[in-house]
Amino acid sequence: MTGAAIVATGLCRAFPAPGGTAVQAVADLSFRTRSGDLVALVGPDGAGKTTLLRMLAGLLRPDAGSLSVLGIDVAADPQAVQDRISYMPQRFGLYEDLSVAENLDLYADLHGVPTEVRRERFASLLAMTDLARFTARPAGQLSGGMKQKLGLACTLVRSPALLLLDEPSVGVDPLSRRDLWRIIDRLVRDEALSVVVSTAYMDEAQRCAHVLVLHEGRLLAQGTPAELRARAAGCTFTAVPPPGMAARALQARLIDARDLIVDAVPKGGAVRFISVPGADAASLRPLLDDAVVTVRQEELEDAFMMLLRERQRERGAVPSAQVRERPAGNDDEAPVIVVRDLVRRFGDFTAVASTSFDVRRGEIFGLLGPNGAGKTTTFRMLCGLLPASSGHLEVAGLDLRRARAEARARIGYVAQKFALYGNLTVRENLQFFGGAYGLRGTTLRARIDATLAQFGLDPAARSGELPGGFKQRLAMAAGLLHEPEILFLDEPTSGIDPLARRDFWRTITALAARGVTIVVTTHFMEEAEYCDRIAIQDAGRMLALGTPRQVREQAAQDGGAAVDDMDSAFIAIVERGRRAAGMEAAA
C-alpha cells in the first residue's frame, strides 16, 4: 500500500524563551513520507526532531503550515490521529510503582488490545527486550536502559498505522539495540507499519528507506541512504597509524586540521577520516606522516558529518578545545585508582561481584556492559556516592572508606541524567559548583569564563531549557571547573549528535594528554576506541579487561573470524559470558 503517510508543508513552530526572544524550533519544513516506509530523522541537538515528532503526534500545534498524518489534519483532529498512532517520547514515562507486567497491561488496555492477541504479543515483546525475567519487578527498580526497553515495549503493545519513536535507543546497549531493531524490522515487514524514528546512530539511519536531515529546525537534506551517501563519495579514507602511535593520537591530529579534514574517528585500531572535498593528497601528506592510507566505502555517517560541518562553517561557530597546561605524569607512578575485590550487594542481590582493576594517571579507562551489568553501581562506588559492601577502593591515593570528602575534592563527576539546577542560568550553576569546590573570587571568575568559552555556552541561558547536547556540555563544564585529577563520566555522550560527540572526545583526549585520568562508561562502542583500556562487565562480573585491541582479539578467539569493530566484539564477549554462566548454573 503506497499512499502518503505524512504530508508536511511549511511547518513552523517557535517557543518563547526567557528574555523575550522566541526560539524557532522548526522552520519551514516540508516533506512527504510514504506509508510502509521506515523513515529516519537525524540531526544534532536542538535540530527540531522532538518538536517535529510531537507535532506529528498531535501534542503540539504548528504555528504555521499544514500537517496531515495518515490523511488526517493533525491540527483539526489530533485525537483521531492519536487513536491510530503510537508514540514513544524521548523519556517514556513509566509508572514506577507498577511492575513491568502491570505497565504493559495498562497500556494494552488503554490502547484496546484484545486479550487473545495480548498474550502472544507480550511474550514476543518480553523476549525481545529481555525483560521476561523481570515481569514482577517494579519499573522504578529497573536500570536506565531496561526502562527504555520497557518503554518501547509499552509503545509496541499494539501495531498502529504509524509508529513514532524519539531516540528509542538512547542509553541502550548494543545487544538490546540489535534486538529492538529486529522487532521494528519485523513490524515493518509483517504489518506494513510506517515508522518515523529520530536517532543519533547512523547505522540505524542506514537501515531506513528514507532519511531526513534536520539542523536548527530546517531540512538540510533528504533522500534514501544511498542518495545521501553519494555526497561523500571520493572523500572517505582509512589511515592505519604507524606502530607506536595510538590511533587516538592520529585522530586528534587529523581532527584539529579543520581546513583539510571534515571528520576523523578511531575504529578498530585505525582512523577513518573524511577529507574536505577538493583537498588533494599532497596537502594531506604532512598530516598523515607514515600512516598507511586506503580508500574506503562511504557511509551515511560520512555524508551526515559533511553536511553538518558545511552548515557549521557557514555559521562560523567552531568551538575550540583549549585546556590549560598541566604537567603530565610519568608512567611509573602508582595507579590513581585501585580497585580490589570490590563487592556490592543489595539485600541478596549481588550487583557487583568481586571486581578488580587499576587505572593509571592520564589513562582513559572505559567501563562497558549491557544494561543492569553493574557499571553504574561500580561507578557510584568509585565516586564515593555508594559505600562498598566489601573490598578495597582507593581513589587519588585516598581510601574512600576513610577520607571521602578529601577524595571528592580531587574528582569530577558528570552524571548520566542532567543533574544540575534546571531553573538556574548557566553562569549561576557554574558559580555554585565552583564555589562548592572551594573556588572563589577572581580564580572562580577566570575558571568560569574559561569553561564557558571552551564549551561554547551562553552564560545567561536557563540550564533546564538547553538542548540535550548543551546540557551535557554544561555538566562537563561544571565537572571540570576545579581542574580535578580524575574525571568520572557516566554515559556522557548518550543522546548527543555526532558533531558534539567529536568535540567532546577531543576535549577528553586533550585532558588525558595533560595528565587527567578519565573513567568513562558508554554505549557507543566506537567511543571505546578512544580508551586506553576497557573493561566489560555483565551481571556484575568482569568479562574482559585490556586495550581495545586485546579485547577484540579475545572476542575473536572462539569465534574464529577477526572482529574489527567494538560493537561486534562486545556482543560476542557478552553472549559468550552468558552462555558460560548458563552452563555453570545448569551444572
Add this chain to the structure above:
Amino acid sequence: MVALLAALLRIGFLCRKELLALLKEPSSRVILLAPALVQSLLFGYAATFEVTHAPYAVLDQSGGAAAAEVLRRLDGSTTFERTATLRSASEIAGAIDDGGALLVVVFPADFERRLAMGVPAPLQLILDGRNSSTAAAASAHVGTIVANFNAARGAFQPVTLERRIWYNPNLHSSWGIMPNLIAALSMIQTLLIAALSVAREREQGTFDQLLVTPLTPMLILVGKAIPAILVGLAQSSIILLVIRYWFGIPMHGSPWLLYLGLVTFTIAAVGIGLAVSALSLNMQQAMLYTFMIIMPLMLLSGLLTPVRNMPQALQIATWANPLRFGMDLVRRVYLEGAGLRDVAIDFVPLVCIAAVTLPLAAWLFRNRLS
C-alpha cells in the same frame, strides 16, 4: 580560622543557590510572599468574637412599658439589630433555625406585673448555640444592657465590679489572635519549605551531584536551613507590618527582642522541617509528614484555644511544640511589652528543640545517603 572562613564561604554559595532556586520564578515568589499578606488581612478581619449588629427577634408577651424600655435600649445599641417582631411562641423556632436571628428575646406575660410588685422578673433569651462563643458574647451583652436598665431603675447594687484591662483597653478579641498569627502563619510555609528541600533535590536528581562535591552533610544542611529561615522571617515581618500599620494594633515591646524571639522560633521550626526532609525519600512523603506534624502543632499551640484548657497530658506534650512558645513570646513582647526577663522562659524550649532537631537531621542525612 581559615577552615571556618572557607566553610562560611561555601555556606554562602549554598544559600545563594537555594535562594535562587526558591525565588527565581515570579510564581514562586508570589507563593512565598503573597499568602502571608493575604492571610494576615483576611484572618485579621475574621478573627473576632465580637458581636455587632447581631440580628435578633423579639416576642413581647407583656406589652408593658418596662419591656418597651428594655427593647429601646437593645435597639439603640450597635450590638443588636432587630430583624423580626414575633407574635407567638411558635414562630421562635423558625426565626432561629434558618439562622436569621442569633437570639430571640422573650418577655413573658407577667413581666410588667412582677417588676411592679418588686419581685425579680425573668427575661428569657433563646440563643443559637451553633456557635457557642458568639452566643455567650451576645448573652453577655444583653446582661450588660439589662444591668444598666436595673441600675437606671434605682435597683440597689451593693457591690460594683470595676474592671480595668491591661494592654487591650477595648477588649478586642482580634487583638488577642492577630499577634499569634505572626508566628503561626509563617511557620506553615517555613516548615513545608524546609521539609521539601532535600526531597526536592533527590527527586530532581541534583542530590547526587551535590554529594559528589566536597560539601559535607552538615554544610549542606546549614545551606538549606538558612534560606528557609530567611523566608520565614520575611513572612513574619510582612504579617507584623500588616498588624501594626493596617490594623493599628500598638506594639509595646522592643523590636529587637521580638526579632530575637522570631529568629529562635524559626530556627526551631526549620530544624523540625529538616529532620522530616532527611527522613523522606521523595516530596510526596515529605509533604505528608509535614501535614501530619503541622496539625497538632497548630491546634495544640494556643492559637485558638488556650493551652490551659487542655488536659494535663497534652499540656506536657506542648513543651515540644515550638509554636506554643514562639507565639507566646511574640504576643507577650508585642502586646504586653514584656522584657527579656519575662520571656526568657520561652526561649528555653525553643533552643532545646533546635538543639535536638538540627543534629538529628544531620545524622539522618548522613545515614540515609544511599
Add this chain to the structure above:
Amino acid sequence: MSGGAAGFHRRCRALLRKELRQMLRDRTTLAVGLLLPLVLILLFGYGLSFDVKDAPIAVVLEDTSPTARDVTAGLAGSPYLAPVWTPWMHDAVARMRRGEVAAIVRVPQDFSRALAGGGARVQLLLNGADPTTASALEWYVGGAIGTWAAHRAGRAAGKEAAGGIVQVEPRTWFNEANTSTWYLVPGLLVLVLTLVGAFLTSLLIAREWERGTLESLFVTPVRPAEIVLCKLAPFLLIGAIDIVMCLLAARFLFHVPMHGSLAVILLSAMLYLAVSLLLGLAISGITRNQFKASQVALLASFMPAMMLSGFVFDLRNVPVIVQVVSQLLPATHFMALVKTLFLAGDNWRLIARECAILLLYVGVLFTVTCRTLRKRLD
C-alpha cells in the same frame, strides 16, 4: 477500537486499577489518609476547648475583714476559676506579667466600710492580651460577686425594697450542654475532609507532569475526563472511611447528638469530599510542580477552613470582602450544612441550597482539572 462506551469502560478500568495500585503501594499516603483523621479527632475532642475552667486568678485582699473574705469565698467554689490568694498587689502584678494568672481581683482596704455605707467596689484587672479568657472571667467573677450580693440582699430582706430587677435567663438551643465540643466536633468533619482532600490528591497530577508519564498517556486514546475520574475514585474510598471514622467518634466518643438524618449527613459529606479532592487535583494540574502544589494546597486548605468557614468565628460582622472570600470557600457551605444537620436537624431549604452550591463546585473544578489535562504540551 477506541470508541464508544466499551472503550470508555475498558480504559477506566485500566486507569482505575493503576491508580488503586499506586495508591496501595504508597504506604505513606495510605497511612496518613487513615491516621490523620484519627489524630485530628483526638485533638479536637480532647485538646481543644473554648470553655474556660480552672482559670488561675490572683485574689488580693487588702481588707482582711470577714466580709471581704466572704465576698471572695464564692470565687473558690466556681468550677471556672482557680483562685490564688496573695496579700500583696505587686506580687499579683508580677504573676500576671509572667503569665501565671489571667486576672487579679482586688478587694480594697476600705471595702467593708464602703459596703456598710451603701456602695463598695471590687477591682478586676484583666489581661487584655487574651480577650476571650478576659471576657469569660469578667462574666464569671461578676456572676460570683453578684450572687453573693443577691444572697446578702436576700438575708437583709425587708431592709430595702429591692425593687424588681430583671434577671436574664439564657437558654441555648442546639447546644444544651453549652460545651464548645458540641460545635467543634461537627467542624472536625469539615476540617478532616478539607485536609484529606488537599493532601491526598494535590501532588498526583503534578508528579505525573514531572515524571513525564503524562506525555506517554496523552498519546493513548484516553480522554482527560477519564483520567480525572479515575484519579478521584480511589480517594473517595479512603475519604469515605474517614467520614465513617469521624461520625463514629462524634456519636460514641463525644456524644454529640445527630439530629439530622444520617443519610443526608453521609451524602453531603461524600459530596464535599469530592469537592475537596477535585480542588487538590485542580491545584496539581494548574501548578504542574510538586513543590508549588504542596504549598498552595496547604495554604488553601488548612487555615481558610479554620478561620474563614464559620467554624470558630462567626463572620456576620466582617468587611464585605472577607465575607465574599468566605462564601467562595466550599468549606463554608459544608460547615453550615454540618452544624445544622448535627445540632439542629433536617432543614430542607438549607440542605438544598448548600448541596446545590457544592454540586456547582464539583462541576467547575472537574472542568478546570480536565482543561489542565488537555492533551497539549504547549
